[in-house]
Each structure stands twice: as C-alpha cells, then as structure tokens.
Amino acid sequence: MPTAPFDPDTLTPGLVRQLITTQFPHWAHLPIEPASPQGWDNRTFRLGNDLCARLPSARGYVPQVAKEHRWLPVLAASLPWNVPVPVALGQPSERYPYPWSVYGWLEGQPASPTNLPNLSVFASDVARFLRDLRSVPPGDGPRPGLHSAFRGGPLATYDEETTTCLNDLEGEVDTHALHAVWTAALDAPWDGHDVWFHGDVAVNNLLVHEGRLRGVIDFGCCGVGDPACDLVLAWTLFEGESRAVFKAELGNDERTWSRARGWAVWKALLQVRDARRANDEVSGEVSRAARRVLREVLLDHAATRRGGRP
Numbered sequence: 021m022p023t024a025p026f027d028p029d030t031l032t033p034g035l036v037r038q039l040i041t042t043q044f045p046h047w048a049h050l051p052i053e054p055a056s057p058q059g060w061d062n063r064t065f066r067l068g069n070d071l072c073a074r075l076p077s078a079r080g081y082v083p084q085v086a087k088e089h090r091w092l093p094v095l096a097a098s099l100p101w102n103v104p105v106p107v108a109l110g111q112p113s114e115r116y117p118y119p120w121s122v123y124g125w126l127e128g129q130p131a132s133p134t135n136l137p138n139l140s141v142f143a144s145d146v147a148r149f150l151r152d153l154r155s156v157p158p159g160d161g162p163r164p165g166l167h168s169a170f171r172g173g174p175l176a177t178y179d180e181e182t183t184t185c186l187n188d189l190e191g192e193v194d195t196h197a198l199h200a201v202w203t204a205a206l207d208a209p210w211d212g213h214d215v216w217f218h219g220d221v222a223v224n225n226l227l228v229h230e231g232r233l234r235g236v237i238d239f240g241c242c243g244v245g246d247p248a249c250d251l252v253l254a255w256t257l258f259e260g261e262s263r264a265v266f267k268a269e270l271g272n273d274e275r276t277w278s279r280a281r282g283w284a285v286w287k288a289l290l291q292v293r294d295a296r297r298a299n300d301e302v303s304g305e306v307s308r309a310a311r312r313v314l315r316e317v318l319l320d321h322a323a324t325r326r327g328g329r330p
Contacts, residue, residue, distance in 0.1 A: 026117055028077035031063040035115060036073050043110055044122065047071065057130060057224050061240050066125060071107065075120040083167040084240035085109070085119045091161060092239055095216070098156045101149055102126050102227070102235030128227025128234040131257070137231050139262035145233035146226065147269035150250055154215040161216060161244035171219035172245030175205050175282045185289035193292065193314055198285055201321045205282025208275035210246035218242050221250045223257060248272075251280035252287065255316040256309075263320075274324065281317050288313040 033052045041048040050068035058064065061081040065073045076082050089106045096105045108122040129135055136142050164173030182202055186195045218225075219241025227235040251272070258266050267277070288310040295307035 026078065028063065030115075031075055031077065033065060036065045036067075036075070039110055039113060039116060039120070040067065040073065042113065044108060047122075059224070059238060062238070067122065070125050072123050072125045073110070073120065074123055075110075075116065076118045079118065080166070081240065082118050085121055087162055087167055087242070088121065088239055091242065095153070095156060095239070095242075099149075099152055101152065101233070102128075103239065104237055126227055126235040126237060128229050131223040131226040131228045131233075135228050135231065139258060140265045141231065142228070142233060143258050143262040143266040144269055146221070146253060147266050149233060149236060150218075150221070150247070150270060153218060153250075154247055156216050158214050158216060158244040162242075163214070164243050164245045168219050168241045168243040168245075171241045171249040172217045172243045172247070174209060174246075175279055175286070178286050179206065182286045182289060185286075185293050188293050189289065189296075192296075193289070193311065194318065197318050197321075198289070198314060201281050201285050201317060204321070205279045205285070208278040210248065210276075210279065212246075214244045215247050216242065216244055217247045217250050219249060221253050223253075246276075246279065248276050248279035249283050251277065252284045254280065255284050255313050255320065259316065277324070281321055284313055284317050288317070 033054065036052050037048075040050075040052070047067060050071070051066075052073075053066045055064040055066055055072065060077065061084065062074050062076055065075075067073050076085060088104075089109055092104060092106055096103050104123040104126060106121050106123050110120040110122065112118055131142070162168070164170050170177045179202075186199055186202075189195060218236065218239060220238055221236075225236060225238040226233060227237060251270070254263050254266055254277075272280075291310035292307050292314070295303035295310070
C-alpha cells in the first residue's frame with residue numbers, strides 16, 4: 021500500500037477503471053464518467069447508467085464508508101424519498117489506499133436557481149424530507165463525531181475557529197453583530213431528543229426533477245443528534261416567502277433556529293476567510309455568496325429579536 025499522502029487529483033476514470041476491473045470484473049465493460057459537480061469529501065464517478073463509484077478523497081473521510089454501508093439501507097427503507105443505496109464495498113489497492121463504494125445511481129439534477137421555478141414549493145419539499153428523516157427511529161445510530169465533522173453535536177466544538185475568523189475579518193464583515201449571533205447560538209444548546217440529521221443539506225446534494233425534490237445524496241456526515249445543522253439552507257438558498265415556508269413547515273423552536281444561524285455563520289466565515297487567502301476568481305465567487313449568507317443571517321436574527329417575520 022502507498023505510504024505517501026494520497027493525492028486526490030489521482031482519482032481519475034483510469035484509476036476507477038482499474039479498481040472496477042480488478043475487484044468487480046462483471047462491471048468492467050461499463051463506461052465511467054466523472055460526476056458533475058464533484059464533492060469535496062468524496063469523488064464520484066458514474067458507472068454505466070445505473071451505478072456510481074464513490075471514493076473518499078482523504079483518510080479523514082474513510083469512516084463515512086462503513087457508516088453509509090451500515091445505515092443507508094436502513095434510511096432508504098424508512099424514507100419516502102430516493103436516497104443512495106450501497107451495492108458493493110470496494111477494498112484498498114496498491115494505487116488507492118482506502119475502502120470505497122458502489123451505489124445505485126439516482127436520477128435528477130442538483131438544485132440551482134435555474135431549475136427551481138418556485139422556491140416556496142421546493143422549500144416545502146425539503147422541509148418534508150427533513151421531517152421524514154427525523155421521524156426515522158434513531159436506535160443506535162451514529163452519534164456526532166469526526167465521522168460527521170461534528171455535525172449534530174454542540175456548536176462549541178467550533179467556537180475557537182469561529183472566534184479566530186471573526187478576529188481575522190475585523191473591518192471586512194460586521195464582526196460585532198455576527199459575534200452576537202454566534203453567542204446566541206452557543207447560549208441555546210440542544211436539549212431535545214436526538215434525531216437523524218443529514219449533515220450537509222446543500223444544493224449539490226438535493227436532486228431536482230421538474231422543479232421538485234426527487235432525491236437526496238451524500239449522507240457521509242449523517243448521524244443522530246441535533247438537527248439544527250440541517251437548516252442552513254434557510255439562508256444559503258431560501259429567502260422571503262420561501263424561507264418563511266421552510267420555517268413554518270419545519271416547526272422548530274427559536275432555540276433551534278438560533279443554533280442553525282450559528283452553523284451558517286461558522287461556515288460562511290470560513291469561506292470568506294479562505295477565499296481571501298486564495299484570492300482567485302473562483303474564491304471570489306465563493307466569498308460573495310458567503311457574504312450574502314452572512315447578511316441574510318443578520319437580517320433574520322434582527323427580525324427575530326424584534327418579534328417580526330424574518
């Protein structure tokens with residue numbers, strides 16, 4: 021096995037072809053194409069029409085493989101939504117050092133403003149998915165930890181990182197107001213019954229067909245704990261009426277929304293800081309989107325404190 025750090029840029033169709041041919045020769049004849057868009061934790065390659073190969077991009081994401089093989093069949097059997105189902109478990113090789121997976125391919129396009137003609141309808145769909153996910157009995161499902169990047173756990177895990185970002189971005193964003201949002205989130209810890217959470221409810225993981233939610237992918241950060249981390253879409257995608265629909269149909273209390281704003285602030289601050297360091301065109305687009313999220317969170321927080329409609 022390779023001893024040097026693995027370079028995710030070597031995750032190419034050629035490497036996947038070798039893995040498939042060696043370990044699953046009955047699929048060796050199938051065409052292989054990179055999926056688009058690609059994720060960060062894993063790289064995905066379409067395998068023929070009905071399958072896909074999913075490979076961790078670094079050692080830190082390896083625990084997600086066994087977790088998904090254990091729990092995705094349970095979730096798939098319990099949810100009225102399309103979710104990935106593992107069909108084979110790949111093994112490390114001389115060229116690739118981690119376990120990997122073959123899943124059934126789910127049809128649909130990643131959500132985007134171009135394929136969502138009615139955001140309020142889509143907000144209702146996503147809210148129903150999250151309610152359905154939370155209704156699955158938690159049992160001995162995985163509690164928050166490294167496997168979930170601590171999604172579903174206490175926000176205090178990221179307090180030092182968030183405070184550092186606020187200090188680094190002094191004068192570039194409204195650090196005083198954002199610190200108040202973050203403090204409010206820390207002051208509203210989860211005290212409910214643990215439920216299933218997805219861990220990365222982002223547009224690239226929500227599959228759309230004719231403007232409606234068709235399926236949800238990438239459960240690598242899933243687990244059982246606090247569902248607030250699944251609500252960040254309220255500010256990254258929804259606004260105005262669609263945000264109001266999302267909030268109303270989920271029915272969470274204000275403490276949960278406070279923690280959700282904290283999750284949104286943490287991620288957006290990281291994106292703004294890292295984009296500043298990278299200083300290129302792509303990072304500039306990421307920074308603009310993250311700054312918009314911060315503005316939306318601040319407006320939402322202020323409206324909530326006034327007792328008005330966010």
